[in-house]
Amino acid sequence: MGVLGNSSHLLRRRRETFMDWSKTKTIFIAVFLILDIFLLMVFFNKHSASQFEFIQEASIEDKLKSYNIEYEKLPEEVSEETIITAKTKKFTKKETDRLLNQTVKLSLNQLILDSYLQKPFKLGEEKLEDMKSFVESDVLFGDQYRYWGMNDEKNIAIFYQHYDNKKMFENKNGKLEIKLNNNGEIYAYSQTLLENLEENGKSESILSAYQAIETLYKNGLIKPNSKISNVELGYYTVVTELQVLSPTWYFKIKNGEKTERMYVNAFDGSIYRNEENS
Incomplete structure (x- = not known):
């Protein structure tokens, strides 16, 4: 009985040791699995962030080129302009x-x-x-x-x-x-005819033609394969009753059979649009 008792006790100890090792191994596997998942998440987050930074840092020229959007040479200088007022003659x-x-x-x-x-x-x-x-x-x-x-x-x-x-x-x-x-x-x-045209207020810096195009692009108003032409700085009426006119960029944008006239307020980036007809 003594020998059998010792053997039974030894067998039980081995089973317990084996079970402890199995639990430990399971814990290690779970820990390493969690660690792998964490590292993968870190990697993908960094990758996504780097892609986002690339998109953010891409110039408007690169963005337009990637969507096959053509445009003529744009005015590069950024001037200072002012609002003008007038009355109907x-x-x-x-x-x-x-x-x-x-x-x-x-x-x-x-x-x-x-x-x-x-x-x-x-x-x-x-x-x-x-x-x-x-x-x-x-x-x-x-x-x-x-x-x-x-x-x-x-x-x-x-x-x-x-x-x-x-x-x-x-x-x-x-x-x-x-x-x-x-x-x-x-x-x-x-x-x-308008008369008594007068500059109203101090001259202020305006958006460049590139910035105006970027405003249209970010608002989804320039579709892929479009052509931008007739770029010009002029004035657009922002208050009809008093005839208040603000410096405004004009763009003619053709996409397929459709042509639109787009206007971007050179002060605040407000957008006005019309389909092409006179």
Whole structure:
């Protein structure tokens, strides 16, 4: 019995030792597994962070290139500009009397001038240049307008008033519409004008053209494979009633068959957009 008792006791001790080792081994495996998972998480977090930093640090040029977005050479200088104020002009009979060989009608509030030529004005081979010459010589305050583009559906050439050699984009109160007949001749025009244009407040730094494009990009307004053109700094009306105009970047963005006009306020980055038509 003594020998059997000792053998049984020894066997029990071995079992306990084996079980203790199994538990210890299981604990070690669990610890190493947790450690591996932790290290993997650290690695992936660092990798993701580095990728994020790369995206954040990528220049707007690289971002546009990666999405096959084309653009023309952009103005690089960053200037200082100021808000301007103006009021809508009322045309007078004394002014319209200076218009020869034209039948002129004024709206009731005298803010809109409509003129019909007694004889259509023929345009030569340099149609745009001839049109500009007509505007300067035969339209009241014609030297204050700049050509914008054609509305082919209505056969109308659009001009907008300018200040400091910058256009007042899509301003219905500073707009000139030159109307053409089926022979491509000027037969009439409609005109509005802003007056008493004044700079209001101190000049401040504005967004560059690159920063304005980046604003459009971050807001998802420039799709892959787009083309950006006609980049220009001008003025856009931000308060209609008082005619308050802010420096604004203009972009024409074409994607497939769709073309949009985008405007970015050069002070605060506000975005205005319109589908292309005059």
